[in-house]
Amino acid sequence: MHRVFGLTAMALLFSLATAAQSADVATPLPRLERRDGRHALLVDDAPFLILGAQANNAVNYPTMLDTVWPVLDEIHANTLEIPVAWQQIEPVEGKFDFSYLDTLLKQARSHDKRVILLWFGTWKNTGYGYTPDWVKLDSKRFPRMKTKEGKDHDVLSPHGAQTLAADRTAFVKLMEYLRDHDAQNSVIMVQVENETGSYRVPRDYGAEGNRLFARPIPEPLSRATGKRGTWARAFGDQADRAFNSWYIAAYVEEVARAGKAIKALPMYVNASLAGPSNVPDPTGVASGGPQQDVLDIWKAAAPSVDFQAPDIYDAKSANVVQYLDKYSRTDNALMVPEIGNSLPFARYFYEAIGRGAIGFAPFGMDRSGYFNYPLGAKALDDEIIGAFALPYAMVGSMMRDWARLSYAHPTWGRAKPDDGSAVSAIMGNWKITGEWDQWQFGMKEWKAFAAEPPPAAAEPVGGFALIHLAADEFLLIGDHVRVTFEPAPGSPPNAIMLRVEEGRFEQGTWQMTRIWNGDQTDYGLNLTDRPQVLKITMGHYR
Secondary structure: OOOOOOOOOHHHHHHHHHHHHHHOOHHHHHHEEEEOOEEEEEEEEEEEOEEEEEEOHHHOOOOHHOHHHHHHOOOOOOEEEEEEEEEEEEOOOOEOOOOOHHHHHHHHHOOOOOEEEEEEEEEOOOOOOOHHHHOOOOOOOOOOEEOOOOEEEEEEEEOHHHHHHHHHHHHHHHHHHHHOOOOOOOOEEEEEEOOOOOOOOOOOOHHHHHHHHHHHHHHHHHHHHHOOOOHHHHHHHHHHHHHHHHHHHHHHHHHHHHHHHHHHEEEEEEEEEOOOOOOOOOOOOOEOOOHHHHHHHHHHHHHOEEEEEEEEEOOOOHHHHHHHHHHHHHOOOOEEEEEEOOOHHHOOOOOOOOOOOOOOEOOOOOOOOOOOOOOOOOOOOHHHHHHHHHHHHHHHHOOHHHHHHHHOOOHHHHOOOOOOOOOEEEEEEEEEEEEEEOOOOOEEEEHOOOOOOOOOOOOOOOOOEEEEEEEEEEEEEEOOEEEEEEOOOOOOOOEEEEOOOOOEEOOOOEEEEEEEEEOEEEEEEEEEEOOOOOOEEEEEEO
16 A cells, blocks of 8 residues: 555545535534644544635525535535625524525535535625614614714724624524534534725724724734834824724624634634735725734734635736735635636636645635626636636545645645746755646747647636655646656756656545556646646656
8 A cells, every 4th residue: 555645544534424414413523723834624524625616695595595506516616605694694683593594504415515604794895784774773782983074984893892792692693503403514614704894994983993092002912013002103004904903803703702612613704805015005905804914913813713814806826826825824724715706716726725725715606697797707607617627626536635635745836827937846856847838749839840829828727736745756736737847956866757647536545547658748747628636756766
């Protein structure tokens, strides 16, 4: 049995997981683990990679669920991200209705999908549109933020004690329902609120907001950042935004902590992003949200929130790389819970899992008829479906194995840059390079031999990801890319590619289907539009 892939316990784990999901029996609670700077989501006590799809916002009703499941099957997704709104579970204060959740869970199980619930409570894209009518209509109990001029802003204040109490109560009821009706843990994770913050008005300038702003920053924040004094002194031009970040994060912490006391599922928050590298204008960003430059504030204020995650609708490759790098931290599991669903975004799956991401999900993956163009696709056509289905099909066939191996070993992945330039990295004794727009057979300069460019040469598609299994062994997936291996500077002489196996995993054990050689390897490993998985063995001869 192979020393890397032979795991005798995996077959038992798979059979137990399948039996537990199909039967109404209790399973181990999903949880996050961290080891050697890497993260894993454990579902049914085994690493799990979220091959996700997020439904449009207004699909969160039983009559609309039929528009979701076929799309998930077509792209080989294993997890549905879908909202549950405060307004639909508590339309009358103190009276709760979970009929939607009952239908959702039954259908998810019948379709063999896991679920991530998105709690649309006090904040949904900063607004309060998903709160119940009795919250919207009572600004005395549930105060809005105030502008500097004393006018109401269309965002609920994080300083509203009764707002927090009501949101927390509703969220607790939601978690009680999951505790009592989802013993098999079809729901594997919960997003607490949605894109928190406030546009145009960076903090609440009402009486309570001004009182708190004049005080020294909280001691836990001082310990986390090394800053002291008032908000203005500690954070300067970003003081209003830092203040709002702290108090929104502290609000979310109260909600998440209360929910976890009922059922301790992993919980996260998502961010409407600022630019990848600039210091944001506090009036031009969702001030108070978990953007990359305020993660330390969120970590200090909301320890019950397991991680912060980026919602990516900026398709520029250099910017996406920066976003992923900044959310990929030893204290923050990387997950992409929302990304655009147009063609250029599919390639970033490889960038994400190459950084050890626990999950990835394009937005708007249903046939309800809504499209968020230009942030996403104009239509959910075959080209869009295929772009996300190809990498999902590759990993889906070995999802548990990829999750397990990437938790234990270094990973690297890249998407085709916008300028089509080659990419490379050193992994141990080997330099790995990815190149684009090449025919499978022939020299790099195809124009000297061919009258036409390779398929997809002008399109923003293609990428690859590797796991470094052992000193000279790699697992590789990808599409529309040429990958080459060569000795790294200073490595032993006489390097050789010994073996390239195409294959698959069966119950945790690698099964070879054929060996690539000759034409398939003479000009690098050319991955095209097929779901191929390769195990590569390099070596040095004497």
